[in-house]
Amino acid sequence: MHNLPQTVIQESRVEQQTIDTFAREANRIVGSDQVSANPADLLANSRDYWPVNNIWMIEGRVPALPQLVVWPGNTEEISALLKLATKLKVPVTPYGEGSGTLGGAIPIKGGVSLDLKRMNHLLEIDEESLMVRVESGLNGALYEELLNHAGYTGGHFPQSLRCSSIGGWLACRAAGQFSTRYGKIEDIAVSLEAVLPDGTIFSGRSVPRTATGPRLDHLLIGSEGIFGVITSATLRIWPLPEKRHLISYTFADLKGALECIRLIMRTGARPAVVRLYDAQETGNHFPELGDQRCALILLIEGTAKIIAAEAEVIDDLAIASGAVDCGPEHVEHWLEKRFNISVASMLFQKGAVLDTIEVSTNWHNAHSTYLAMQKSLLAVEGTMLASGHYSHVYPDGAGLYMTVVGFPGSDKLAFYKRIWQAAMEACLAQGAAISHHHGIGLHRGQWMHEEHGSGLSVLKKIKKALDPENIMNPGKLGLEEGKLWQK
Amino acid sequence: MAEVNMEQLLNCALCPNMCRCDCPVLQALGHEKVAPAGKARFAAMHQQDHLELSNEIIEAIANCLGCRGCTVLCPFPELNLCDELLYARTPDSVDQSGQLPAWEPYLANLKKYGSPYGQKPPFGGKSSRGSDVLYFVGCTALANHPESVAVIGKLLQQAGVNYQLIDEDCCGYPAETWGDPNLAHSLAAENIRKFVECGAKKLVTCCPECWLIFTERYKKWGFELPLEIVAAPAYFLGLVKEGLLKPAAIEQTKLSYHDPCIWARTAKLTKEPRQLLESIPGITIEEPLFSGELTHCCGGGRMFQLSFPKTAEEIAKRRLSEFTVGAGIVTACPFCREGLSQENNARIIDLLELLANACCS
Numbered sequence: 001m002h003n004l005p006q007t008v009i010q011e012s013r014v015e016q017q018t019i020d021t022f023a024r025e026a027n028r029i030v031g032s033d034q035v036s037a038n039p040a041d042l043l044a045n046s047r048d049y050w051p052v053n054n055i056w057m058i059e060g061r062v063p064a065l066p067q068l069v070v071w072p073g074n075t076e077e078i079s080a081l082l083k084l085a086t087k088l089k090v091p092v093t094p095y096g097e098g099s100g101t102l103g104g105a106i107p108i109k110g111g112v113s114l115d116l117k118r119m120n121h122l123l124e125i126d127e128e129s130l131m132v133r134v135e136s137g138l139n140g141a142l143y144e145e146l147l148n149h150a151g152y153t154g155g156h157f158p159q160s161l162r163c164s165s166i167g168g169w170l171a172c173r174a175a176g177q178f179s180t181r182y183g184k185i186e187d188i189a190v191s192l193e194a195v196l197p198d199g200t201i202f203s204g205r206s207v208p209r210t211a212t213g214p215r216l217d218h219l220l221i222g223s224e225g226i227f228g229v230i231t232s233a234t235l236r237i238w239p240l241p242e243k244r245h246l247i248s249y250t251f252a253d254l255k256g257a258l259e260c261i262r263l264i265m266r267t268g269a270r271p272a273v274v275r276l277y278d279a280q281e282t283g284n285h286f287p288e289l290g291d292q293r294c295a296l297i298l299l300i301e302g303t304a305k306i307i308a309a310e311a312e313v314i315d316d317l318a319i320a321s322g323a324v325d326c327g328p329e330h331v332e333h334w335l336e337k338r339f340n341i342s343v344a345s346m347l348f349q350k351g352a353v354l355d356t357i358e359v360s361t362n363w364h365n366a367h368s369t370y371l372a373m374q375k376s377l378l379a380v381e382g383t384m385l386a387s388g389h390y391s392h393v394y395p396d397g398a399g400l401y402m403t404v405v406g407f408p409g410s411d412k413l414a415f416y417k418r419i420w421q422a423a424m425e426a427c428l429a430q431g432a433a434i435s436h437h438h439g440i441g442l443h444r445g446q447w448m449h450e451e452h453g454s455g456l457s458v459l460k461k462i463k464k465a466l467d468p469e470n471i472m473n474p475g476k477l478g479l480e481e482g483k484l485w486q487k
Numbered sequence: 488m489a490e491v492n493m494e495q496l497l498n499c500a501l502c503p504n505m506c507r508c509d510c511p512v513l514q515a516l517g518h519e520k521v522a523p524a525g526k527a528r529f530a531a532m533h534q535q536d537h538l539e540l541s542n543e544i545i546e547a548i549a550n551c552l553g554c555r556g557c558t559v560l561c562p563f564p565e566l567n568l569c570d571e572l573l574y575a576r577t578p579d580s581v582d583q584s585g586q587l588p589a590w591e592p593y594l595a596n597l598k599k600y601g602s603p604y605g606q607k608p609p610f611g612g613k614s615s616r617g618s619d620v621l622y623f624v625g626c627t628a629l630a631n632h633p634e635s636v637a638v639i640g641k642l643l644q645q646a647g648v649n650y651q652l653i654d655e656d657c658c659g660y661p662a663e664t665w666g667d668p669n670l671a672h673s674l675a676a677e678n679i680r681k682f683v684e685c686g687a688k689k690l691v692t693c694c695p696e697c698w699l700i701f702t703e704r705y706k707k708w709g710f711e712l713p714l715e716i717v718a719a720p721a722y723f724l725g726l727v728k729e730g731l732l733k734p735a736a737i738e739q740t741k742l743s744y745h746d747p748c749i750w751a752r753t754a755k756l757t758k759e760p761r762q763l764l765e766s767i768p769g770i771t772i773e774e775p776l777f778s779g780e781l782t783h784c785c786g787g788g789r790m791f792q793l794s795f796p797k798t799a800e801e802i803a804k805r806r807l808s809e810f811t812v813g814a815g816i817v818t819a820c821p822f823c824r825e826g827l828s829q830e831n832n833a834r835i836i837d838l839l840e841l842l843a844n845a846c847c848s
């Protein structure tokens with residue numbers, strides 16, 4: 001048995017003497033209770049919810065260990081810590097709630113795991129302008145509860161609501177299940193406060209819009225910790241909806257259903273939830289609907305009169321598309337089960353390899369991307385299931401979310417790499433974008449060049465300008481060739 | 488020794504911590520090592536011989552209040568994380584260490600005095616030997632609020648209930664919590680002997696932890712309970728409903744109720760304490776941010792106030808922030824009473840003492 005398990009993709013570590021110096025200074029900045037080299041802390045902050053971590057955990061291994069965990073309590077402390085890290089060239093990996101699915105929070109170069117969870121306060125609610133200022137370490141579900149208690153909603157419900165933080169949402173450009181009405185996190189964010197590697201604290205203005213040059217604070221949205229640390233944000237909120245209307249339909253095929261959704265989006269109707277499942281997922285999630293047709297579930301909420309009008313517009317288009325009205329109960333079922341992912345734990349225990357791969361499509365390739373990704377995934381030996389649904393829709397396209405499960409036998413990692421390669425190749429060949437909302441992290445960095453082309457060098461230049469010592473979450477977002485984790 | 492249910496423990500270790508928002512220890516500390524699935528990962532890795540049970544790891548796994556906040560929305564109905572964590576860190580044999588140095592004095596007290604707090608204070612109140620009702624006080628109420636025994640005695644007398652007190656021993660839960668199941672079993676055996684000897688038919692307790700251990704553990708430990716175990720809030724509500732207690736109006740009118748986790752989630756007693764409160768004329772209840780089954784622990788579960796006093800205090804502070812500032816908070820558990828009293832801006836009132844005030848003055 002071991003005091004600390006073996007690491008698998010630890011690229012490097014900082015010299016112990018430097019870490020000791022950092023720890024001494026950090027003790028002064030945040031207090032000794034909030035700086036730790038305790039093996040339990042190092043182990044806890046070694047991973048996120050990238051599925052590969054679960055495979056390694058079962059084998060008794062971890063991806064990579066930080067050398068210190070530090071829990072700052074406020075923005076000034078973070079500023080002092082980042083200045084120190086830049087001076088000593090110590091890598092800093094921000095850590096929210098570790099629900100990221102691509103290894104973004106893994107400290108592959110050791111150094112410090114900067115855990116934001118102590119910064120968990122809702123600072124103020126502006127009921128007149130419908131905004132709230134909140135610290136980045138607050139848990140999503142607690143945030144929503146606090147707002148509900150005051151009569152509001154934050155409108156952001158990722159499936160990971162209960163296990164992710166506000167800072168993580170912003171850092172990963174997250175999208176919630178009610179996004180068609182309330183927008184994605186970048187639409188919900190009014191402004192951010194952040195700290196750069198040189199210790200600069202800056203924030204954007206909390207006004208509806210500015211034309212005062214590029215929104216520098218918004219540069220941090222989707223930056224996954226490579227530019228700096230998001231410390232707080234001003235987010236839009238909404239009064240709790242007066243009413244909810246639930247409807248579901250089934251369609252003969254996915255293509256017809258997608259066309260119907262496209263037409264709905266053209267009318268200006270904005271249901272909060274629009275989820276279209278392929279026949280296989282329809283059978284899995286709603287067995288009573290069978291596995292031959294595709295289920296569409298919709299949830300409209302807001303003011304009663306507006307809802308009634310939206311429901312009518314939607315129903316007219318759905319019926320004209322040949323859909324069958326299946327009533328509200330399937331939506332109720334979804335609402336009840338939407339945070340239940342127990343099947344993942346059970347599959348991992350049975351030796352399965354599984355993942356979800358979400359990409360972004362326009363209407364012209366929404367269906368073909370699904371077909372292409374499904375075909376490539378099924379062609380990988382060991383794949384048992386490759387199904388899909390669309391869960392975020394826009395006037396210009398839809399987010400496609402593929403689920404893949406396989407039983408590859410012994411070489412699980414090789415299989416994992418093969419399914420991703422197959423999925424990403426098919427996605428890129430169809431002209432879709434490689435991620436809709438999970439982000440890049442460590443694993444998806446391999447396809448960043450194909451995704452961005454010359455844009456990647458722009459990202460690198462910005463990174464170099466803001467973080468010349470490359471201390472912030474090094475090795476992520478595809479800015480460096482992975483040394484121990486490649487295709 | 489209790490067996491770990493490896494399948495359930497692994498279900499949790501492989502979960503993305505879907506209940507982290509419900510875990511008071513994590514929310515108060517903000518340290519990932521005490522996240523529910525984080526603790527399960529340590530426990531699972533240890534069980535599979537991948538991780539040594541060092542003091543640091545024991546401490547992380549033991550950072551659990553047994554509050555079962557994590558079970559409310561957990562998708563695995565058979566998983567009782569707090570117990571799996573406890574069993575996973577409990578040594579298989581006496582020569583293995585599973586105890587932290589900080590727990591040693593309490594374990595020594597338990598061995599010597601039958602209470603983790605040391606010498607038990609003398610009982611107040613009247614005891615009629617041979618009565619059908621045994622009032623079981625519990626070590627925590629006895630150590631921190633010995634006067635409560637007399638108050639509750641008065642209430643029982645007012646209702647015309649003959650009751651008895653015994654020279655009780657600790658229920659055994661603290662010993663189990665501190666990694667000494669053998670001691671837990673011997674305390675349980677001693678209690679069972681005294682229960683049989685006293686001849687009571689019904690044991691009424693206001694300590695949710697004692698209630699939990701009597702109802703859940705004793706059977707598992709192989710003991711046959713010779714009497715019925717009744718939770719005090721339910722028992723006293725019964726007396727009110729039967730008309731044996733007749734509460735009159737008191738000074739307070741608006742109060743909040745803090746649901747003790749075991750009463751709310753395991754005993755499913757959320758309505759009864761509220762009905763008891765509402766039986767006092769003129770009382771209205773103001774609910775905190777989280778209540779009923781969704782209550783948040785006060786920080787006192789599983790002897791946390793002794794094991795991890797600083798964290799317990801933080802947890803209490805967080806829980807208090809979920810109530811209206813300055814509210815009168817009623818609770819029905821000696822740990823909650825103690826834990827929440829740490830903040831001086833809140834007035835913590837014991838449910839039964841409030842009832843006594845309404846019935847006996």
Ligand SMILES: Cc1cc2nc3c(=O)[nH]c(=O)nc-3n(C[C@H](O)[C@H](O)[C@H](O)COP(=O)(O)OP(=O)(O)OC[C@H]3O[C@@H](n4cnc5c(N)ncnc54)[C@H](O)[C@@H]3O)c2cc1C
Nearest residue numbers: 096097098099100104158159160165167168174175225230
């Ligand atoms: C079951 C499940 C369901 C999910 N469902 C959704 C979904 O519906 N929609 C969706 O968008 N995502 C979803 N995700 C992905 C994930 O939850 C999100 O990416 C989430 O936003 C991550 O938040 P976190 O606090 O857990 O971040 P972490 O995993 O801790 O970190 C993610 C990345 O952000 C960086 N980071 C974290 N906090 C900060 C900060 N304050 N400043 C700078 N960088 C920071 C980290 O360094 C890391 O690179 C899901 C994940 C799981 C496990």
Ligand code: SF4
Nearest residue numbers: 499502504506524561
């Ligand atoms: S207790 Fe249940 S919900 Fe919580 S982490 Fe474990 S499996 Fe997930």
Ligand code: SF4
Nearest residue numbers: 510551552554555557
């Ligand atoms: S029982 Fe309570 S303290 Fe223990 S893991 Fe569950 S929620 Fe946390």
